[in-house]
Amino acid sequence: MTTTEDLTPAWINDVTMEQLERNPNEVYQRLRAEAPVAYVPQLGLYIISTRDLCMDIAKDSAHWPAVISPAGGRTFGEGAIIGTNGPQHKDLRSMVEPHLRPQAVDTYIDDLVRPIARARLEAIEDIGAVDIVAEYCEPVSVRALGDLLGLPDVSEDKLREWFHKLSVSFTNADMTPDGEFANPDGFIPGDEARAEIIAMLDPKIDKWIVEPDDSAVSHWLHDGMPEGETRSREVIYPNIYVFLLGAMQEPAHAMATTMAGLFSKPDQFERVVDDPSLLPRAINEGMRWVAPIWSAAVKVATSEVTVGDVTLPANSLVMLSYGSANNDENAYEAPTQYDLDRAVSPNLTFGGGVHACAGTYYASAVVRIALEELFDAIPNLELDETHDVDFWGWGFRGPKELHVTWEV
Numbered sequence: 218m219t220t221t222e223d224l225t226p227a228w229i230n231d232v233t234m235e236q237l238e239r240n241p242n243e244v245y246q247r248l249r250a251e252a253p254v255a256y257v258p259q260l261g262l263y264i265i266s267t268r269d270l271c272m273d274i275a276k277d278s279a280h281w282p283a284v285i286s287p288a289g290g291r292t293f294g295e296g297a298i299i300g301t302n303g304p305q306h307k308d309l310r311s312m313v314e315p316h317l318r319p320q321a322v323d324t325y326i327d328d329l330v331r332p333i334a335r336a337r338l339e340a341i342e343d344i345g346a347v348d349i350v351a352e353y354c355e356p357v358s359v360r361a362l363g364d365l366l367g368l369p370d371v372s373e374d375k376l377r378e379w380f381h382k383l384s385v386s387f388t389n390a391d392m393t394p395d396g397e398f399a400n401p402d403g404f405i406p407g408d409e410a411r412a413e414i415i416a417m418l419d420p421k422i423d424k425w426i427v428e429p430d431d432s433a434v435s436h437w438l439h440d441g442m443p444e445g446e447t448r449s450r451e452v453i454y455p456n457i458y459v460f461l462l463g464a465m466q467e468p469a470h471a472m473a474t475t476m477a478g479l480f481s482k483p484d485q486f487e488r489v490v491d492d493p494s495l496l497p498r499a500i501n502e503g504m505r506w507v508a509p510i511w512s513a514a515v516k517v518a519t520s521e522v523t524v525g526d527v528t529l530p531a532n533s534l535v536m537l538s539y540g541s542a543n544n545d546e547n548a549y550e551a552p553t554q555y556d557l558d559r560a561v562s563p564n565l566t567f568g569g570g571v572h573a574c575a576g577t578y579y580a581s582a583v584v585r586i587a588l589e590e591l592f593d594a595i596p597n598l599e600l601d602e603t604h605d606v607d608f609w610g611w612g613f614r615g616p617k618e619l620h621v622t623w624e625v
Contacts, residue, residue, distance in 0.1 A: 221256040224527065229257055234391050237611035241511065242553065245541035254527040254535075259399075261287065261392040262515065262534035268542040268565065270525055274516055275537060275569035278302065281516040283572050284534065287398070289515070292386040292407045292462075297455040299463075299514070299572065309456065310575060311441050312448065316365065316433045319578045325365075326582045333360045334590035342594055345625040346601060348618045349591075350473045357587045358469035366460065367425070367432025371417060376465060379414060382406035383462040387513075388612040414457060422450060462613075464576050467509040468583040470615025475503030475588065477608075477616055478555030480600040485557040490592045499557055500584050504566040506555045511540030511614040514568055539565040540614060597623045 229252075232244055248255050248266040255264050265271050274281045285293065285300030293300075298309040315321060337353050347353070359376040363369065368376070386407025391399040398404070418434070425435040426447050434457065438447040479486035479499060489495045514537040521531050529535070542565045544552040549559070567574040574580070592598070600606075601620035609617045 221258075224252065224254060224256040224263065225258060226252050226255060229255060230259075232257075232259070234259065234388075234611070238388070238609060240608075241538075241540065241611045241614075242544065245538060245544070246546075249541065249545060249547075254524050254529070258394065259391050260536065261396060262536055263529065264538055265524065265535050266538050266541040266545075267525075268545040268548040271537045271539065271542040271565055272563075272569055274524070274535065275514070275565065275572070278571045280519050280522065281535075282519065284515050284517045286387075286390060286513070286515045286534075286536065287392065288390040288404075289387055289513070291389075291398070291404055292383060293455045293458045295455065296452055297459050298575075299459060306571065308441070309452075312437045312452075313433075313456065313460075314575050315440060316436060317575050317579045322579050322582055326579070327586065329364060330357065330361050330583055330586040331590060333357050333364075334587050335594075338590060338594045343625055346620070346622045349476065349621045350469065350616055350619050353591065354469040354472040354587070354619075355466065358467075358472070358583060359465050361468070361583050362460065362465050365433050366457070367421060367430070367434045368417070375413075376461070379410045379461050380466045382410035383458060384466075384610075384613055386410075387462060388610075390612075410461075411454075411458065414461070415454065418454075418457065419450075422453065460576075463510060463513070463574075464580065466615075467613065468580045468587070470507075470509040470613065471500060471504050471580065471584045472587055473616040473619045474507045474509065474608075475500050475584065476598075476621075477606050477619055478503045478506050479557070480606075481555050482557065485555075489557070490596050490598075493589050493592065495557065496585050496588055497581070498561070500581060500588070501561070501564075501566075502555060502557055502559055505543045505549075505559075505564040506553075507608060507614055508540040508543050508564075508566050509613060509615055510566075510568075510574075511611060512536060512538040513612050514539065514572065537565075537568075539568065595623050599623060 245266050253267045257264050282302040283300055301309055334357050337356050341347050341352050355377055356373045360373050363371055363376050386404045389400055389403030393399050425438055429435045429439050437453055489499045516535050518529055518531055518533045522529055567577040599622050601622045604620035607617045
């Protein structure tokens with residue numbers, strides 16, 4: 218039987234969480250080449266880094282049910298949709314999906330996103346130079362989801378704060394050799410955010426129970442429930458945290474990443490500005506190039522199993538690194554380069570199998586509309602080359618800042 222020590226490259230013990238947050242690509246490129254199935258003691262689980270192996274496991278929910286990472290479980294609590302299976306997962310999908318199906322999204326997405334985008338553009342279009350992440354991408358992304366969920370009275374700054382605090386907690390993944398969290402205080406920000414979310418939402422839930430409206434969380438409470446019954450807060454809250462983390466900020470990351478990619482190919486940027494019908498393709502390539510949810514899905518083996526040429530024991534935990542899979546040299550030519558003209562092929566930006574992201578269509582539509590409005594209002598946008606494009610994140614990844622200029 219292959220042991221965890223056999224599957225731990227010696228150099229992996231020197232990799233730090235900060236190194237992964239700053240730039241996971243070097244580590245994962247080496248893993249894909251040397252150890253596509255690698256045990257990482259710092260995480261207490263196996264990393265799967267190639268596209269084919271990630272896809273095989275993602276689509277095989279019978280033998281690879283979902284679980285939640287230790288840090289994810291500590292952040293969200295029991296019952297988060299990303300760590301459920303079978304009837305429980307089916308029920309939670311039936312709770313969150315109605316507002317996110319394409320036919321439903323198409324009925325509201327323009328009216329939801331375009332006014333938000335235009336208001337933000339009115340505030341900045343005469344300035345001529347901004348960090349577009351802070352002044353446009355994040356505000357549009359968080360305001361759109363906040364309003365959809367039923368939180369129009371929660372400020373954009375507070376929504377962004379909740380995201381960042383939950384993200385700090387979710388990615389506090391470093392473990393000690395005896396299976397304890399190496400930095401227990403790393404969960405304090407997430408705990409603070411959860412307490413604030415409960416305090417804000419509890420009165421709203423009280424009202425929605427007796428006076429349903431068209432907000433997503435109101436539907437979560439009522440849809441599919443017997444007459445006179447609603448889902449409990451124990452079901453609602455873990456999944457609110459998932460949405461506030463996994464769906465709140467990621468459209469912003471995808472917007473900024475797509476722009477950063479296009480800025481790296483100025484001729485492609487001009488083509489997209491001149492022809493907005495190219496935006497879906499540009500966005501898809503941006504999210505392949507740097508996956509917004511870079512490494513978050515965890516699965517557990519139901520029995521002894523061979524992955525690639527490696528035999529893992531039953532109950533092995535594996536993390537599917539979708540950002541790494543999307544940069545697999547065996548699947549994509551020059552994968553670390555952005556290329557609008559790349560041949561379209563499947564990628565794992567939104568996961569796969571029964572746990573593929575329920576918000577795929579919604580998120581893509583938010584990004585498309587936001588960039589349509591931005592490029593229409595400011596077509597002469599340019600990268601401010603006096604600032605670096607600084608990507609950050611290992612669980613969730615995108616530009617921390619993206620400074621742009623334009624002629625006013």
